Amino acid sequence: xxxxxxxxxxxxxxxxxLKALSLGPQHGWAISERLHQVSRATLQVPQGSLYPALHRLxxxxxxxxxxxxxxxxxxxxxxxxxxxxxxxxxxxxxxxHRLTTAVSLVLDMG
Amino acid sequence: xxxxxWSDLRYRLRAxxxxxxxxxxxxxELRFHIxxxxxxxAAEGLRRDRASRRARVAFGGLDQIKEKCRDLGRVNLIEDxxxxxxxxxxxxxxxxxxxxxxxxxxxxxxxxxxxxxxxLHAALxxxxxxxxxxxxxxxxxxxxxxxxxxxxxxxxxxxxxFELFREDQRVFSDLAxxxxxxxxxxxxxxxxxxxxxxxxxxxxxxxxxxxxxxxRDFSAxxxxxxxxxxxxxxxxxxTRSLNGDPSVVGQTVRLDGRLFEVVGVMERGFRGLSGAAxxxxxxxxxxxxxxxDPQTHSFSVVARLGxxxxxxxxxSAVRALGERVDRAFPSSSDGEPWGAITRPLNAERVDPxxxxxxLVLFSAVSLVLLIACTNVASLLLARGTARTREVAVRLAIGxxxxxxxxxxxxxxxxxxxxxAMAGILLAWISLYLLLPTESGxxxxxxxxxxxxxxxxxxxxxxxxxxxxILFFTAVAACLAAGIFGVVPAWRASKVGLSKTLxxxxxAVRALGxxxxxxxxxLLVSGEIAVALVVLIATxxxxxxxxxxxxxxxxxEPERVLTLRFLLPLDEYEAEAAPLVVDQMxxxxxxxxxxxAAAIGNCSPLSGxxxxxxxxxxxxxxxxxxxxxxxxxxxxxxDYLKTLQVPLLEGxxxxxxxxxDTRKVLLINESAARRFWPNxxxxxxxxxxxxxxxxxxxxxxxxxxxxxxTIDEASRPDVFISYLQTxxxxxxxxxxxxxxxDRGRRRGAAGxxxxxxxxxxxxxxxxxxxxx
Numbered sequence: 001x002x003x004x005x006x007x008x009x010x011x012x013x014x015x016x017x018l019k020a021l022s023l024g025p026q027h028g029w030a031i032s033e034r035l036h037q038v039s040r041a042t043l044q045v046p047q048g049s050l051y052p053a054l055h056r057l058x059x060x061x062x063x064x065x066x067x068x069x070x071x072x073x074x075x076x077x078x079x080x081x082x083x084x085x086x087x088x089x090x091x092x093x094x095x096x097h098r099l100t101t102a103v104s105l106v107l108d109m110g
Numbered sequence: 111x112x113x114x115x116w117s118d119l120r121y122r123l124r125a126x127x128x129x130x131x132x133x134x135x136x137x138x139e140l141r142f143h144i145x146x147x148x149x150x151x152a153a154e155g156l157r158r159d160r161a162s163r164r165a166r167v168a169f170g171g172l173d174q175i176k177e178k179c180r181d182l183g184r185v186n187l188i189e190d191x192x193x194x195x196x197x198x199x200x201x202x203x204x205x206x207x208x209x210x211x212x213x214x215x216x217x218x219x220x221x222x223x224x225x226x227x228x229x230l231h232a233a234l235x236x237x238x239x240x241x242x243x244x245x246x247x248x249x250x251x252x253x254x255x256x257x258x259x260x261x262x263x264x265x266x267x268x269x270x271x272f273e274l275f276r277e278d279q280r281v282f283s284d285l286a287x288x289x290x291x292x293x294x295x296x297x298x299x300x301x302x303x304x305x306x307x308x309x310x311x312x313x314x315x316x317x318x319x320x321x322x323x324x325x326r327d328f329s330a331x332x333x334x335x336x337x338x339x340x341x342x343x344x345x346x347x348x349t350r351s352l353n354g355d356p357s358v359v360g361q362t363v364r365l366d367g368r369l370f371e372v373v374g375v376m377e378r379g380f381r382g383l384s385g386a387a388x389x390x391x392x393x394x395x396x397x398x399x400x401x402x403d404p405q406t407h408s409f410s411v412v413a414r415l416g417x418x419x420x421x422x423x424x425x426s427a428v429r430a431l432g433e434r435v436d437r438a439f440p441s442s443s444d445g446e447p448w449g450a451i452t453r454p455l456n457a458e459r460v461d462p463x464x465x466x467x468x469l470v471l472f473s474a475v476s477l478v479l480l481i482a483c484t485n486v487a488s489l490l491l492a493r494g495t496a497r498t499r500e501v502a503v504r505l506a507i508g509x510x511x512x513x514x515x516x517x518x519x520x521x522x523x524x525x526x527x528x529x530a531m532a533g534i535l536l537a538w539i540s541l542y543l544l545l546p547t548e549s550g551x552x553x554x555x556x557x558x559x560x561x562x563x564x565x566x567x568x569x570x571x572x573x574x575x576x577x578x579i580l581f582f583t584a585v586a587a588c589l590a591a592g593i594f595g596v597v598p599a600w601r602a603s604k605v606g607l608s609k610t611l612x613x614x615x616x617a618v619r620a621l622g623x624x625x626x627x628x629x630x631x632l633l634v635s636g637e638i639a640v641a642l643v644v645l646i647a648t649x650x651x652x653x654x655x656x657x658x659x660x661x662x663x664x665x666e667p668e669r670v671l672t673l674r675f676l677l678p679l680d681e682y683e684a685e686a687a688p689l690v691v692d693q694m695x696x697x698x699x700x701x702x703x704x705x706a707a708a709i710g711n712c713s714p715l716s717g718x719x720x721x722x723x724x725x726x727x728x729x730x731x732x733x734x735x736x737x738x739x740x741x742x743x744x745x746x747x748d749y750l751k752t753l754q755v756p757l758l759e760g761x762x763x764x765x766x767x768x769x770d771t772r773k774v775l776l777i778n779e780s781a782a783r784r785f786w787p788n789x790x791x792x793x794x795x796x797x798x799x800x801x802x803x804x805x806x807x808x809x810x811x812x813x814x815x816x817x818x819t820i821d822e823a824s825r826p827d828v829f830i831s832y833l834q835t836x837x838x839x840x841x842x843x844x845x846x847x848x849x850x851d852r853g854r855r856r857g858a859a860g861x862x863x864x865x866x867x868x869x870x871x872x873x874x875x876x877x878x879x880x881x
Contacts, residue, residue, distance in 0.1 A: 028139060029146040048170035051140065052178040059182055061117025067135070070142070077139045084113050 013045065013053045014062075015096060018081065018089040021063060025080035027070060028054055054079060062088050115512045125183025136179055144169055190513075191520065198521035208493060209525075212486050216529025219482025220590065221536035222475040224575070224583045228541060230468050231582075232573040233460050238565070239379070239572070241319020242414075246455040247421070249275075249285065249411040249428060251435075254446035263451050267411055269393070270404040271435050275411075275450070278431055281424040285413035286311035287393050290384045295351070296364040303351065306386040311393050315342075315376070317414050318383075324348075325359035325374025332392045336401070341370040342390040345378040365389070383412060385568030404439040412455065421454065428452040460566050477644050479590060484637035487594035490522070491630055494602035501602055515599045522595025523588070530587035538575055545573060664815035664824070665714060666754035669705075672713060673842040688768060688833045695746065698844060705845045708748040709832050713841055714815050724785065724828065725797030727805070740781060741817055741827040742798065744835055750812060752843045760792045760810030767831045773806035774831065779814045781826030798828055803835060 020031045031054075032045050057063045062085030070076040081089070125132060147165035152158060166172070202209045237243050251265040267275075272287055279285070293307040308314075312333030321327060322342065332338045341363060343352070352358050362369045370391070381387050393401075393409070400406045415424055432450025441448050460468075504514060691709060698707045712720065720742045732738055747763045749755070758779060767774050775798065782791050797805045814824035832840070 027142070029143045032143075046170070047143070047168065048175050048178075051143075051175055052182065055179045055182045059118055059121040060114050074142060074145075075138060076142050077135065 012096070013049060014057060015089070015092045016045075017050075017053060017057060018062065018085055018092065021079055021081045022086070022089060025066075025078045027076040027078050029076075031079070057085070061085070115515065118512045122183060132183065133180075136176055140169075140172060140175065144172075190516070194517045194520035195524065197517060198524045201521065202524070205493070208489060212489055212525050213529045213532055215482045215485050215489075216526060216587075216590065217532035217536055219479040219533070220526075220530045220583060220586055221533030221540075223472075223479050223586050224534055224537035224579060225540050226468075226472050226475045227582050228537065228573050228575055228579050229570075230472050231578055233468050233566075233569050234465060236569070236572065236578070238456060238459075238568075243456065244454070245415045246318070247282070247413050247415060247424060247452045248455050248458055249413050249450060249452045251407070252432065252449040252451050254442060254448070265448075266407040267409045268404050268407045268439070269396075269401045269409065271407075271439050272409060272411060274435050274438055275431055278434065279427065281416055281419045281427045282413040283416040284313055284317040285411055286314035286317045287409035287411055288314055288383060289409050290387070291391075293365050293389055293391070294367075295347075295389070296367075297351065305347070305388040306384065307389045307391060308382045308384055308387040309391050309393055309396060310382075314390070314412070317412055319414075320377060320380055322374035323377045324356055325372070327374065328390075328392050332394065334394070336394050336398055338392055338394050339368060339370045340373045340392060341365065343372055343375045344381060344388045344390075345376055347388040348375045365391075381568065381571070383410075383565060383568060385565065385571050405441055413452070421452075424452050455565070458565060459569055464566060474644060474647065477640050479586065480593075481637055481640050481644070483590050483594040484633050484640070486525070486590075487598060488630065488633050488637075490594060490598035491601065491633070494518075494598045497602065514602075518599035518602055519591070519595050522591040522599065526587040526591035526595075527584075529590075530583050534575065534580070534583055541573065541575065661816075663714065664755060664813055667714075669846045670753060671844045671846065673844070691746065691832060694842070695748070698842065703847050705847045706748050706752040707842065707844045708752040709744075709746045709840050709842055710749055711744040711832070711840045712817070714753070714817050721825075722799035724781075724826075725799075725805075726785075727795060727797065739825070740777075740798075741825050743817075743827060743829045744832045744840070745829050746832045749829075749843070752845045753815075754845075755815055756813040758811045758813060759790075760808070762810055762812075763829070763831045765833075768833045771834075773804065773834055774809045775806040776810045776812050776829040777808055778812050778824070778827040778829075780824045781828060782811050784826050798830065803830065806830060 016035055017031060020026065020034050026034070028050060032047065032050055035045055054063070058065050058079070062082055063079045064082050066078050066080065067075060068078045144162075144165045147168060148158075148161040151161035151164050156164065169175075238246070240246060249267075250263060251267060251271070252263045253261060253265045255261045266289070267287065269287070276285060288308055288310040291307045291309050293305050294302050295305055296302045310328075312328035312330060315321060315327050323345070325342075328340065328342065332340055343358070348354055348358060352361075358372050359374060361372050363372060364370075376390075382390065396408075400408065415421070428450050433447065435450060436442075436448045501514065505511070695707050695709070698704060721739050722742045723738045724740045725738075726732075745763065747765050747767070750757055750762050760776075763774060763776060775796070777791060785791070786794070791808045791811065793807065793809075795805050795807050797803075812829070815827065816824060817827065
């Protein structure tokens with residue numbers, strides 16, 4: 001069955017990752033799966049951009065990384081939201097809502 | 111935002127320091143993902159190997175992704191900095207006014223610091239120009255309080271005491287005597303030259319760790335055989351007066367009328383511990399009566415610590431030896447013992463007053479730099495406001511804030527370094543123009559407090575801008591950039607995205623209120639505060655200087671020329687001296703334009719005059735603590751007229767007061783007030799010193815002359831006639847009738863003096879330098 005995958009606008013990936021982690025620490029594959037599922041299979045994060053994005057977020061201090069044991073007993077790198085990450089999530093989410101609301105208003109202009 | 115910067119830094123550091131670990135981690139992380147993906151496909155029914163392949167393909171180019179991740183940790187230092195630099199240069203070019211103002215401000219601020227630090231470094235920090243200077247110590251005698259002076263711990267040695275010390279000591283590997291002198295070098299055709307010289311022990315150079323570049327060092331026998339006539343030349347003397355001729359070794363030169371054989375030339379730049387010596391003579395040239403007398407103290411001692419000996423060991427050894435020396439040659443009249451003490455040579459670099467002066471100066475210019483930084487910070491803040499749009503655009507297209515701050519800081523660093531380079535140029539020019547020559551340094555010292563003490567002349571003549579100074583300047587520039595650059599950079603990057611893009615005007619207003627405004631206000635008030643401190647301090651200093659200059663000095667220095675003269679020692683006969691002096695004065699007075707001429711033995715305001723005690727016949731011994739010291743001056747009758755010192759009572763010295771007539775004295779006001787508070791001193795007879803002068807009658811009282819420094823109180827002085835106690839050297843004072851033709855007067859008087867003395871004593875040239 002054809003997946004109608006939408007291309008993610010630039011900068012939105014950060015927002016999604018932050019949100020995904022807001023519910024608890026996860027490793028990269030789990031984040032990718034969760035986003036795919038929750039978006040009702042609409043979003044398929046291009047796997048090539050996931051890890052650079054994760055590392056970038058780590059560098060900015062919004063998420064923290066720690067090695068742990070996965071659910072199938074293998075070594076995996078877990079990411080967790082930091083306090084500044086939580087703040088950033090709120091700010092970015094707010095900006096997103098405002099932007100989309102504004103765009104919708106224009107589109108509904110008739 | 112600061113926390114972002116911080117974690118960015120940490121991330122990059124980790125990337126550099128633990129590259130392998132991170133590489134392995136990256137590999138594991140991506141591999142884990144692919145495995146889980148493969149498992150997912152396998153669970154859906156795909157065969158194991160097909161699942162793996164599918165997962166890998168779905169993931170994409172593994173290496174490319176790894177590279178992207180690696181890039182995040184990469185610190186593209188050089189590339190990024192270069193881009194930043196180019197961008198900054200372009201930016202600065204576009205606003206030439208701003209750039210010029212900033213660079214000028216920084217040049218003044220940093221340049222002043224460079225100049226003063228050069229002085230501070232030379233005076234206090236630079237290691238002395240000798241071999242292993244930290245092992246060099248000075249050794250001095252300690253005296254109890256005598257003649258009303260406080261106890262001293264820097265007293266000179268007598269030669270017999272030194273010899274005893276040298277024999278018994280075990281802590282120094284080398285030690286040598288040294289003392290400063292002036293020597294006249296005679297030339298065949300040119301007029302004689304007055305040189306600073308040092309009379310030193312034979313292993314002086316070895317102790318300091320320097321060696322001649324031509325010829326040989328003094329030998330051991332030159333340290334023990336009396337009357338040896340060898341000399342060591344300085345490099346500058348050699349190149350200047352003897353043409354740098356390598357065959358100078360073995361030649362003879364005439365010094366102070368005697369012949370000396372040149373044994374060597376010292377290395378370039380070495381001027382001995384006095385910092386000014388041009389020629390070195392072995393200690394054995396000293397008059398035998400001085401060398402043998404245990405109570406004639408004229409030598410300083412420098413020593414090198416033996417291997418493995420600590421300073422503390424040396425200090426206790428010297429103290430013990432000092433007691434032994436004092437027992438062998440007791441010097442004290444009232445039983446208080448003398449002793450010996452040793453100190454690192456470096457501790458005597460400069461006297462405390464000079465050290466204080468330099469440190470105060472350094473604090474002052476540091477404040478000036480602070481003011482300059484505040485200025486530049488304000489300029490940058492203003493410029494930041496004007497660039498909000500640019501910053502906003504850059505943020506919008508994805509530049510991270512740390513990157514932006516880095517770029518702005520690069521700009522600050524660029525400004526700082528351009529300012530520093532201009533500053534170094536300014537410092538170099540000002541040091542070159544304002545730094546006095548050696549003789550200038552000496553007069554500066556004379557007017558601020560006596561002889562250049564310790565190694566002051568040595569260290570101050572080595573002021574220059576070298577590597578250490580340049581390093582300091584670079585550090586100062588970075589510091590300055592930090593001070594003035596951080597706040598504006600941080601501010602400029604703290605731009606709310608949507609707010610600014612809306613309208614530039616609004617953005618400006620936004621930045622003008624609230625936080626930013628307080629920041630600017632803080633800068634301005636801070637700057638005014640610091641500037642006020644510096645201004646007030648300057649005002650107070652100028653006022654003090656003004657007071658000093660306005661102090662009465664007791665004589666009229668305008669239009670008075672001073673000449674130092676020195677008659678050669680072994681040609682001099684005591685009986686002939688008054689005649690020589692008479693003729694000299696006659697000839698000089700005959701020079702047109704000369705109003706008056708006289709001779710004195712030490713100059714006012716020079717601080718190095720002789721002192722002795724006054725002895726009363728007509729009263730009981732003074733209570734202990736009552737100072738009976740008087741300054742002793744030998745003058746010719748016209749002294750008062752030449753220097754315009756007022757005669758208050760009685761009569762001045764007359765030409766008729768000579769060697770064969772009754773001895774007469776003048777005293778100054780301070781002496782009259784001190785010793786005869788209720789009496790008239792005129793007509794009283796007093797003894798002067800314990801030596802050959804004996805007693806004299808007081809015939810007049812003169813006004814106080816300042817012989818010490820301007821801010822010292824006048825001492826009691828006594829004046830005896832030069833004609834009654836002649837000496838082979840002294841000062842010739844000449845008052846010119848008018849201000850013009852100073853140079854001519856100087857030359858004429860000098861020539862006259864020299865010629866006269868020469869005529870009187872036969873065909874000899876004598877040293878006479880005019881000032």
